Amino acid sequence: MKFFAVALATLLAAAPVAAQETLLRARLNSDIRSTDPGTNRDANTDAVVLHIVEGLVAYRENTSVGPLLAERIDIAPDGLSYTFTLRNGVRFHNGAMLTSADVKFAWDRYLRRETNWRCLPEFDGRGATKVTGIETPDPRTVVFRLERPSALFLANMARADCGGSGIWHRDSLNADGSWNTPIGTGPFRMGEWRRNQFVEVTRFPDYSARPGEVDGYTGNKTAYVDRVRWLVIPDASAAKAALLSGAIDINPDIANQDLEELRARPDIRLSATTTMGMMALLMQTRDPLLQDVRIRRAIALTLDYPELVRALSDGQSTYNPSVIPTASGAHGAVQQQGFSRNIEEARRLLRAAGYRGQTIRMLTTRRYNSLLEMATLTQAMAQEAGLNIEFEVLDWATQLDRYTRGDYQMMAFTYSARLDPSLSFEMVSGPKATQPRKAWDNAEALALLQESMQVTDPARRQALFDELHRRFIAEVPMIVLYNDANIAAHRTSMTGFRSWATGQPRFWGVRLQ
Amino acid sequence: MIGYAARRSLAAIPTLLLVAIAVFLLMRLIPGDPAQLMLGDAASAEEVQALRRSMGLEAPLPLQFLHWAGAALGGNLGRSITNGEPVLPLILSRFSVTAAIVLLAVALATLVAVPLGMLAAWKQNRATDLAVVAFATLMLSIPSFWLGLILLLVFGVKLGWLPVVGFVTFAEDPWAAAAYIVLPVATLVLIELGGMTRMARAATIDVLRLDYISHARAKGLSEFTVMRRHALPNAFAPTLTLIGLVLGNLLGGIAVIETVFTLPGLGRLLVEAIFQRDYPVVQGVMLFVAGIYVVVNLLVDLAYPIFDPRVTAE
Numbered sequence: 001m002k003f004f005a006v007a008l009a010t011l012l013a014a015a016p017v018a019a020q021e022t023l024l025r026a027r028l029n030s031d032i033r034s035t036d037p038g039t040n041r042d043a044n045t046d047a048v049v050l051h052i053v054e055g056l057v058a059y060r061e062n063t064s065v066g067p068l069l070a071e072r073i074d075i076a077p078d079g080l081s082y083t084f085t086l087r088n089g090v091r092f093h094n095g096a097m098l099t100s101a102d103v104k105f106a107w108d109r110y111l112r113r114e115t116n117w118r119c120l121p122e123f124d125g126r127g128a129t130k131v132t133g134i135e136t137p138d139p140r141t142v143v144f145r146l147e148r149p150s151a152l153f154l155a156n157m158a159r160a161d162c163g164g165s166g167i168w169h170r171d172s173l174n175a176d177g178s179w180n181t182p183i184g185t186g187p188f189r190m191g192e193w194r195r196n197q198f199v200e201v202t203r204f205p206d207y208s209a210r211p212g213e214v215d216g217y218t219g220n221k222t223a224y225v226d227r228v229r230w231l232v233i234p235d236a237s238a239a240k241a242a243l244l245s246g247a248i249d250i251n252p253d254i255a256n257q258d259l260e261e262l263r264a265r266p267d268i269r270l271s272a273t274t275t276m277g278m279m280a281l282l283m284q285t286r287d288p289l290l291q292d293v294r295i296r297r298a299i300a301l302t303l304d305y306p307e308l309v310r311a312l313s314d315g316q317s318t319y320n321p322s323v324i325p326t327a328s329g330a331h332g333a334v335q336q337q338g339f340s341r342n343i344e345e346a347r348r349l350l351r352a353a354g355y356r357g358q359t360i361r362m363l364t365t366r367r368y369n370s371l372l373e374m375a376t377l378t379q380a381m382a383q384e385a386g387l388n389i390e391f392e393v394l395d396w397a398t399q400l401d402r403y404t405r406g407d408y409q410m411m412a413f414t415y416s417a418r419l420d421p422s423l424s425f426e427m428v429s430g431p432k433a434t435q436p437r438k439a440w441d442n443a444e445a446l447a448l449l450q451e452s453m454q455v456t457d458p459a460r461r462q463a464l465f466d467e468l469h470r471r472f473i474a475e476v477p478m479i480v481l482y483n484d485a486n487i488a489a490h491r492t493s494m495t496g497f498r499s500w501a502t503g504q505p506r507f508w509g510v511r512l513q
Numbered sequence: 514m515i516g517y518a519a520r521r522s523l524a525a526i527p528t529l530l531l532v533a534i535a536v537f538l539l540m541r542l543i544p545g546d547p548a549q550l551m552l553g554d555a556a557s558a559e560e561v562q563a564l565r566r567s568m569g570l571e572a573p574l575p576l577q578f579l580h581w582a583g584a585a586l587g588g589n590l591g592r593s594i595t596n597g598e599p600v601l602p603l604i605l606s607r608f609s610v611t612a613a614i615v616l617l618a619v620a621l622a623t624l625v626a627v628p629l630g631m632l633a634a635w636k637q638n639r640a641t642d643l644a645v646v647a648f649a650t651l652m653l654s655i656p657s658f659w660l661g662l663i664l665l666l667v668f669g670v671k672l673g674w675l676p677v678v679g680f681v682t683f684a685e686d687p688w689a690a691a692a693y694i695v696l697p698v699a700t701l702v703l704i705e706l707g708g709m710t711r712m713a714r715a716a717t718i719d720v721l722r723l724d725y726i727s728h729a730r731a732k733g734l735s736e737f738t739v740m741r742r743h744a745l746p747n748a749f750a751p752t753l754t755l756i757g758l759v760l761g762n763l764l765g766g767i768a769v770i771e772t773v774f775t776l777p778g779l780g781r782l783l784v785e786a787i788f789q790r791d792y793p794v795v796q797g798v799m800l801f802v803a804g805i806y807v808v809v810n811l812l813v814d815l816a817y818p819i820f821d822p823r824v825t826a827e
Contacts, residue, residue: 030785033551033596040551040596116567118552121560161553195598196607196777197680233678234781235772237662245670247677397545397790404549404561415554427554435557 021226022512024494025248026505027239028230031196036179037163038110038118043416046160047252047504048230050217051201052093053166053184056084056103056142057158058217063276063328063419063501065154068210068218069098069167069185079149079456086140090208092169093189100136106167107134119162128152128453151456155420160502164217187223187508200229214509216500221508224496228507243268243489249512250490250497252505255369256314262489269494272487274317275503276325276417278424279370281362281378281479282439286432287409289360294353296476299360299410300339301346302382309482311377312370316485322469323424325483327501330421334466338473338480346385360389362410367396374412374481406436414484417502421465422452428478440477518811525807532803533585536796537578547594547790568594570792581796590800591793593786600797604779608764608801610680611771611778614694615763618701623756626706627749630713631740634748637718645710652707661700661773668696678775697774701767705759712755717748750821757813764809765802 028048034040037049058068067073070084090098110117111124111131121127129150135143146153157165169183181190187209188201203223212220231248233239236255242248244265254262254270262268283290283299290296305319321338324331364375375391382389389410394402402408418424429449430438445468452464486503496510548564549556556564565571572580581591590600633645669677675696681689720726721744729743730736766780779798786794 031596042551042553113563116564118556118560121557126559195596196781197775231678231775232777233775234785235775238665238678238773238775241662241665241670242678245673245677247669247679395545395788397550397788398543400549400554401544401546403554404546404558413554437554437558 022224023227023229024225024250024507024510024512025229025231026507027233027242027248027251028199029232029234029236029239029253031232032193032199032230034179035182035190035193037166037168037182038161039116039163039179041118041161041163043160043504044230046163048199048201049166049182050160050164050186050504051188051228051507052182052186052190053163053168054186054221055157055164055166056086057154058164059158059160059419059502060216060218061214061500063216065158066215066218068164069103073154075456080146082144082146082153084142084144086142087208087210088140090185091206092185093183093204094169094171095206096169098167098185099139100142101139102169103142103167104134104136105170107131107165109173110165117162119156119159119165122152122156122162128156149454149456151461152420152422152453155423158217159419160217160504161416187221188228191227196232198229198231200227202227214496214498214506216502217506221506223508224511225507243491246491249494250488250505252486252488252499253503254487254489256316256485256487258489259314259316259487267492268489269492270487270489271497271499272316272485273499273501273503274325274327274483275486276327276419276501277484277503278323278325278415278417279312279374279481279484280413280415281374281481282403282408282411282413283476283478284406284409285439285441285475285477286406289355289358290409292353293476294349295355298346298349298353298355298385299382299387300476300479301342301349302385302387303339303378303479304341304381305339305481308374308377308381312373313482313485316487317482320482321473321480323428323472323480324421324465324469325417325424325501327483328419328421328424330462330465332462332466335469337469341381343385346387350386355386357386357388360387360409362389362391362412363394363399363402363408364391364412365394365396365399367399368414370484371412371414378412404437406432406438419502421461422449425449425452425465425468440472440475442471442475442477445471518815521811521814522807525804525811528807529800529803533582533796533800534578536799537581537792538574540790540792540795541574545790547792550789551595570594581793585797585800590797593791593794595786595789595791595794600793603782603794604797604801607777607779607782609682610776611766611780612764613683614697614701614770614776614778615760615767617694618698619705619756619760619763621698622702622705622709623752625702626709627713627745627752629706630710630715630752631717631744631748633710633714634717634721635736635740642714645714649707649710649714652703653711654707655704657700657704657767658769658773660703661696661770664696664700665773680776693774693776697767697770697776700770700774701763705763708759709752709755713748713752716751717744720744720748723747746820750817753813753816753820757809761806761809764805766798 028044032045032048033042037053054068056070057065060066071087072085074083109115123131130147131144132147133145172183174180187204187207189204191200191202193199203226209220209222214220239251240258243251283296285291309317309319320326322335324335362375364371366372379389415427418427429440432441448464448468452461455461486499488499490497493513548561552560592599629645633642636642668675676693680693683690729739766783768780768784771778771781783798
């Protein structure tokens, strides 16, 4: 009997133990819209899709652009052609090798109007430049020909909201050319998508990783977990309960007010970073009252910036008066020059402008807590100088509609991340006659901005950004407050996760114990 | 009875038409543009207009309505403009989740509330009655999201007995499905218990004052028989009306409960569609909800004669 027991124990010990499959569960605050890169999308869609598809280039951790599917990028001296040499040995999720023909196939679809690719205007001549031709001289080389040089060509190509201009295999399409499912080259392949419940991706074992470390959306993207399941959990409190109970491993974007509680827990780790999203107070420069720059400046001088930003971000961000995010390489000493509180000067300016207590209406929303708080605190601080600001709370769709039409006096608003400084200025600048959503309408500034989009010399570009910032502060078309912080909370069983400037989670390089 | 049901169904057509027109117009009157929401803050007016055109939102409103209503008559409620899914299957799949929870919760709440209300009425103004009334009032006063979160924290996080997030259908795994719906059902039962108990109590008190109850007691019937055979049928009729209203209300979506417990139900679908200005989904869900009210009210009316012989379906 004893012999059998020993033999059984030995047998069990020697038997190969199947490695336990690892499943990482993350929170999504709303379902993804589609799996078609850069078309029917939102930030959640981008986050999932960019685990599946990869583009020729991608943003690095420091928000510069680096190669991803490309091994090398050669730019012609006149800036009118970009030659991409593809990496060797890259496979699609269906086993096919990546070739230049696949790149051209995907790009031809992106450039068709009926695809509704979000970034088409940047490549069809309406925006930064026009792609006049895509050539494939050999299976590893792709040449993009441009109508005019553009400093933003690669930056636009890498944008997350453009789906990273991801290259997918032609079998991603149905027979009629419509989108079916993404067959990309990324570290994960598409798994099950149960609408409004979860979307799952599975590790791609034949993934061809770049050497080195995790670096933004490029770098080493080796997946270590077998599956990632994003669970749709709209309610923040339910998401917190799920994290604490272990029903999810990570909540990539927690509310600031939960910070202290989660920080105190031994089973939870936090990963915080300042993103490139921008929180700002817009002022309609066409409004009869606010067209007077003295009133706009007076409003700017009433705010106690360090205190305001500390309160709004729960101490996670610092005052940034520039549209260029603090995490950007183009953000320097000039961009730190902004406003500081001076109630006496504000009163003087208001008197000089003939302000007699007229009501200024500010729009805000409950969709983002910080926007509602921004309106409340601004109202209170401005009151000290005699400014009469009243605010109106709208739902997000209504506020976005009013923003688009320029139909406001003041507005507490949040802009999504732009990773290139030219794009940061472009999102707020433009002729109001044709683009009423733009906050800053100044012909000279627009000329400088156009130049920044064409020149490729970094020093010249920086000089242009510095000049744009000085003019922006002098004209006060809006008051930039800070770049929002992204705080991810994950269980200690999860290692290798790091949040970064885009605020989007990355689950390659992540391990589960 | 069949003729009555048919007449009531026909009478519902103008109601449904009015609902369709009102929802269509109201959605277009409120500010907010689905194309703008999809494209975000970076989109130009030209891009927004192009997307609106591709969504069919640039056509004149009467034409849009006729197009939608014509298709709806044929059972086609269109496709979601945010994710392209056909609306009717979407509604039916979400409704199945909501209906499973609501029907179970209302049945359980009824089974508890009616005896509890009758007990309180029978023991009127005594300690039992006071305790039941206090409990019912407490349940009426507690917001559903708060109660749901508390149950979630206690049974999901602290005790770890029940899953905190997720949903599995009964077809996939009956045991797991049951585990996922325990907390939402319990929350709904507790919330609805208050109103139903009070209604059952009030109705029973009225009935217990009537002469035929005294007559039954005088005959020497036991109190249990008096309550079950004589008081219950008459006291249940007003509660049945309330149950009908509650059912109609809840089957139209339990958005708060669905959000707290991450259930893919009809209420969450509607709320998200409103925020996204997903016109076809909002119109489809509202029409469906109106239909639910019509059907539930009809069923309640048809059930009345069973409990109260004075009422006839005709």
